Every structure is written in structure tokens, then in C-alpha cells.
Amino acid sequence: MPEILFSTSKSIIPETYSNKDFYDKVELFLNNENILQKVHVSDLLLIFDKLSQQWQKKDACLFQLFKELNLGFLIGWLKRNNLEHTLNFSLGDYNVLDKPVLLNKRNIIAAPKGLLVHWISGNVPLLGIISLFQAILTKNKNIIKVPSSFKSVIPSILEDIRKKKFKIKNSIITGEQILKSVLIVHVEKNDFETQTFLSKKADLRIAWGGREAIENITNLNKKIDSEDLIMGPKTSLGVISKEFLRDIETIIDLSRKITRDVFTFDQMGCNSPHNLYLETKSKSTINKFADELYKSFCSESKRLELNNREPIDTYNILCERVFYTVQEDKNLKCEKGYDHNIFIDYKNKKPSAPLYNRSIYLKMVNNINDAPLYFPYGVQTIGIAIPKKRAISFIKLGINYGALRFTEIGKMGIYDAPWDGVMPINRMVKWISIPQQ
Template structure:
């Protein structure tokens, strides 16, 4: 059975045997959305960001304040510029200077499979569909539905003026539907897949493979965001710089946000050999963990994860070639060893810390599973050389401490908005 929480612009929970009514609602809504100028859409989303920041019921939820910043008009304009080169392509045919005009037409209905590792992920995915004037049906983890509904609930009250006309958030809301259904239901999964003009899939290897194998329309575009791994590397110059200890506060936030469940969460920290012993740097790292805001310092840890953390601590403390620094509780864990490898993630703010002779030592570890590498490499030439080598091996994003979770485009090497439209041509003569 399919449960719908939002469709046709109405926040109603209802059971459906199939997607027919939902598709009708979203199709009607996306046609209304497509008629809006892209600048009016961006203006509405900008207001949405400001409104959710003012809402005390949701503005303290981790990740919501970042959504507010991400929805700023300047950021959305930049995203459109990167993806479309000129956002006017979304509003009509534009001359290209070579005897024909081009337009970016929305693909139609985007079906989103949202993973359960990041509460705000569904909002970002839906917003990208909005910025490409597509309708959305998002299959959400049930536990995240209330958060996404609370964010979208701000849309109906928004009204903006653009070029002498008034546009409202209702015109966006009508193009969005939120649903849940049992993922193991082959019937519901196939019906969902067959409604899509474009599929966006987030998930682990097994889930991605299973969804990708579902039957789909011949013209359907499939965009996959599969499992990824992230880590950090700091060189000697960065470690010995005046601002290094302060930068650790930014780095531990990257570790703590989403409790290391996101693909952009770092699991290993490589430290180039410096005048500071690695154990001393690890102690500074522990102090930075202790300075985290309470909401990040103390997070709920499932029983199974607690057991994994306790076992890892014991293993490292009993080893002659390893060490562990941690508080009395399970709030964070620093595991030290000298093996130059990418460790299997534990999560729960467990960071493997390793000393290396040179940042070049970790380049062979990089493959297409690597999403983000947080680097501390002050020298521009060295930084660019490192970035060129690791990205050639498969890494997608080279960032700095405190920005690992910033949702920038491209993401995972994909220009998502560009993939969400069809580039059509009108010959002039």
C-alpha cells in the first residue's frame, strides 16, 4: 500500500493502491510550475529560506539553518549559471548565434528514491527538480516525512512580485508529492519507476542496483548517487600554521554533523609528519570535540553502534601499535594507527587518525568511491597538483575543513540540473 502525505498542494495523509491520482495531481502542478519565470521561482525559494529560519519549531533542527543559506538567491543563481550557463533557457527559446535557438525543457515527473542517512536530503533533491521546472514524487523514509513537510508547509504563505505580476509558493507546492511504501514491494516499486520521466536514486550499493534494475520508460533518465567515502588530509605547513588548532573546530563539525552517516562525512584523518607528535594533535582534536555544541556533542547512538565503538576502543587500547583517545561516554572516539589505508567506517564520531610522511602517500588510495577530501594544503601549486591527481583517480570534491557537507553543484561529479532538462532546438532558417 502507498501512503501519500502531500499531493495536489494539500497536506493530507491518504492511502492509495497505485500512483494514478498522484501522477494526475503532480502533472497538473508541474504544468503550472513550468509557466513560472525562473527568477520568480528563485525569489519564492529565497523567501522560503528566510521563513524557515524564522520558524522556531524547525530552525534548531540540524541542517535546517544550512538549507536557509543554500536557498539564498545568489546561491540559486550560481547553481543555475553552473548548470545551464544562462537560466533564460528555462523560460523560452534563446538564440545561440548559429542559426538555431535552444531551450531547456523539463523532463516531466522526477521520481526520487531518498536514502535514510541524511534527514534533509529529500529537500535538496526536490528543490533541484523545482529549479528545473519538473514535478516530483519523492519516496521518503517515514521518519523524515515530518521534517520535509514542515519545510514545504512554509510555501503556501509566500507571495512575491516579479515584473508586475504576483506569484505564490502554492505554484511550486502543487508540483510536489511525498509518499512512502514498502521498498520490498515489487509491485509498488515497479509502478513508481514506470511513472518517472527521470529517476533520482540515493542509496547503498544493493539498493541502487535493485532500483536501477526496475522497469522504466524508454525515454527515462536515471541519475544515481550511490555509496561514497570521504576523508581528510593535512600537510606539515598547514599543521604548523597559526590557525591550525582553530581549524580543528571546523573539522570536528564535519565529523559530527549527521553523526558520520552522510557520504560527505570524514572517517580518516591523515596528518603529514610535523614538529607536533600525532598524539598531541589527537589531544587537540579531542578538545575540539568537547567544544562542540551540545546537540552535536551528544547524539543518540543505536545499541549496535555502541557495541562497535566499545569493541574498537578496546582493540586499539590493547594493541602495541595503536592507541585510542576518548571521553568516558561514547560521544567521540579517536583511533590512532600507522597503517596507510582507508578504514571501514564505524560512525558515531569515530575518526581514524594516521601520521604519514607525505600527502602523496594517500594518492594511491583514491578511487571512484571517494566523494570528498578535506585538505589543509596552503601552497597553491602543491594543492592544485594534489587535487589534479586525486580527481583523476576518481575523487569528486576537494574542499576545506568546515565545508564537507556544503551541497554544491556539481555533486558526485554530476551537473544534476542539467540532467533534469532536455535541450531542444528551434531552427531559425
């Protein structure tokens, strides 16, 4: 049965409801005034900045939770200078959220889309949290459907905000006021009746997840003019040119950066690399690289325990290890446990399917511009270590083969805009032209 997990309304108590009662509570939420429309964006930026400062303190209630879920990036993302930059990049001038602004000789205002319904995936909670904060900044009402795997994370964060009061200029804005526009729910994935109810209310459906989840959501009935923001299944990889494989210090530095990209969220994010293309014809070079990468993996795995490995994952890793051990054109670097794996393929250039669990495949290409020929469908981030003068032509080719984001190796785990080829914040508003006054 559907559950309400968070609401600031006294008449919408967090608990499990029958379908009919759930629909009544949602209608109540939708009929409540959206107080966010009265709050200036500049005040919201100050509030989020204060949250960033408060949450980084060791005595903060959420410190341990943030540490366990590796949410340090969120602290940096909430800082005022970062959010100002993000909003201005997406909207031109963030003041357009509060008042008409002259942009390119047109007087326009960015109004909230209305109701955003978010379907958050179970792999990386950070992305759903960021999506919600973006939706609040754009002053939308939000219903967030959280997955079973981390039902309590977002409600816990919001409960902490709810208790706070923020002194902004000469007034007090409470967390409760900010969060009046947010409802957190949990609905079983096979409860299509309730999911359809939510879908038909949405002005923008934001869907994160794998193929099956996205197809289920997009197949739900919706309003005729409702839009979708789909963050669907993607895979990412890295490309390293020969210039970065010449000296051992550079290889060691790159290995540490790749380790960071792999270990952040244990490759559960679509922006984590699963395959790495090295521009080399030399087995000795790729082996040397694998050695340094292995040392880096071993070092980091002592600090960060691998979470959530299922028995089927262990079985798959074991099978792959056997395969890579017996094949002459392959090699393997791993330790006795199942914590990480480096699979080296000297011959086959096609990217291997993700094995997750800190597993990466190293492939060889004669030229970096050969790598895009092997990009799989649904490629997202390409982490690169390529000199500037060669990078542009590689990037142009990569775009032709479907890549949606290029970044330095070591920065693949950052969430930034654009994402999956879109500017999410831009999609959360309606652009309205008004006469010049």
C-alpha cells in the first residue's frame, strides 16, 4: 500500500494509507498554497549555503549519514557560489525566477513548471537529492517517490531542514516553510494504479533509473502537455592517450584518479567508468598501467569497504576471472577477495558489459580516435586524459558516436550541468515573455 514518508502539513501524517486515502492526501497537498513562490531565490541560496556550512560539522545530526553515503559532494554543491553559477549557467540570470529580466533584448520571467513528480532510482541517492534541491530553487511543488533501498534517507535530510530557522536579512524563514512544497512517498513498483494517479498530476515527470523502470514510468498515462525529464540507463568509460602513458608518475597519478571515479558510489552511478581505452600497441604498457591501478585499488579498498555485493555478483566475478585467466589474449589483476578486479583484454576492443563491484576492463587501441567506434549505445560520460591539441577532434568524434559528457579522468563522479544532454534546471521552468515596461 502507498506510504507518505514526509510532509509538513499537520493533516498529512506520514504513514501507510489505502489507495483512496492516499489520493485524498495528495489532493490536499496539491491544494495547499505554494509558499516557495513568496521566497526570493537569493534567500534560498543563502539558506542552502547555511545548510552546507552546518552539515559539514562533525556534530551535525546528519554527519554520519552523509559520511556513510559519501555525500561530501552535496556539501560543496549547496554552496552559494556553486548554486549561483549553476543557476546562471542554466537560466542566464537567476533573478529571472523572481522577476522579469531583460535577456537578449526580451523581457522574460521563469515561472515554476508546477508539480514535479520525481521517480528516484535505487542506485545513487545523491542524484535524487540534487534533483529535489533544484526543483525547490525553481519554486516547484514536488512529489518524490523514493525507492525501497533508501526510503529513509531523503525524509531524514528533510526532517533535519524542517527543524531549522534561518535568519535572512531581517526576517526568519523556517525549514518548515521551505518544505511545504515537498511530499515524499513510497509506492510499490507494481502498484500501477497509484503510480498512474501521480503521473497524471505531474507537469514534469523526472525519472531516474534503468531501462525497465524508465519504460514503466513513461508508459504511465500523463497530462497532455506534461513533459518528461528522463535520466535513463547509461554507461561511461575512459580514454587515455599515449602522451599520458609515457612516464610512471603520470601513470600513478591517473591510476589514483581512476580509482576515485570507480570507487565513488562503487560504479553504481551511470557516470562511473567500466571500460578504459589506452592508446598503446604495447602489452608491457597496458600491464604497467594495470599494475599501478591495482596498487591504487588495493590501497583505497582498505579504507572503503565495498557495500552491497550480492551472491550473484560474486558468481559473475568468479566466472569472469576464470575466463580472463584461461584466455591467452587476456589477463587479470585481482586479489584473493572479491573487492576489485582489473580485466585486461589485449585483443577485443568492444567495451565489456559492466560487472560493477569495482571492476574495470582495460582495452588497447592504436589511436584514441578508434575508441569512439566502440562506444556502446547509451554512452554518457567519457573521462579523458588527452592533450588539448588532440582532445577537440576526439571530442567531436565522440559526440558523433553518442557521448553526452566529456570530463577529465578523476572528475567523472561530479554531478554538473548539462547532464544527459539536457539542462535540468531549464526544464523545470516555464519561460514567459512579458512586455517591456
